[in-house]
Amino acid sequence: MKITINVWRQADADAKGKLHSYQLDDVSDHMSFLEMLDVLNEQLFQAGEEPVAFDHDCREGICGACGIVINGVAHGPEVTTTCQLHMRSFKDGDSITIEPWRAKAFPVVKDLVVDRSAFDRIIAAGGYVSVNTGAAPEAHSVPVPKVDADRAFEAAACIGCGACVAACPNASGMLFTAAKITHLGLLPQGQPEREARVVDMLNQHDAEGFGGCTNIGECAAVCPKEIPLDVISQLNADLRTAAVSKKAS
Secondary structure, three states: OOEEEEEEEOOOOOOOOEEEEEEEOOOOOOOEHHHHHHHHHHHHHHOOOOOOOOOOOOOOOOOOOOOOEEOOEEOOOOOOOHHHOEHHHOOOOOEEEEEOOOEOOEOEEEOOEEOOHHHHHHHHHHOOOOOOOOOOOOOOOOOOOHHHHHHHHHHHOOOOOOHHHHHOOOOOOHHHHHHHHHHHHOOHHHOOOHHHHHHHHHHHHHHOOOOOOOOOOHHHHHOOOOOOOOHHHHHHHHHHHHHHHHHHO
């Protein structure tokens, strides 16, 4: 099929970017979206032009590096990662606009590549547990109620792709932050730092320049791992507990 690709081109964080239009005349609907971008880059390379820079790694939907905005939707028309999106989701003659995540906390590096290290700093602020290392304990030595275990696993599925930030009109990273706080806070190993964790990670979230959460829900709607919106309720509950404990002390 023939498609028109409108791609955001930007040399670096300080340069002024704009959309450039390209025509692809022989795109197979069996191609993944990233394979289509590979074809575009081969065409540009043969024409002596600079290839489009885009991020990816696993191409298996487990790392989240591939995130881009496609026709105004984070990761595109399917609820999946960009690398798992296929061209059969489009049709002959389509015009597809491709842009990077747009958020103050995710500055553009080049073209479709953004710096998402703000997420790493949120994790470093409190997304860990303090446990003794060594031989692995028996699986049943620390009992965890199944309801808590299932919910912790659900929240832990977050891959930190940043789609929640790209979809949020406030560019909030609250779904990501809440997922990390929730999955650790539900497990026995996460209890020693539980109150400090939520305070420290939220402070880092705000310091990075992410916007505030107004519960619009676009974050959960585009999340490729279907992290539920109510993890933010768990974050707020932990924050209230931390505030009460601080006041009592």
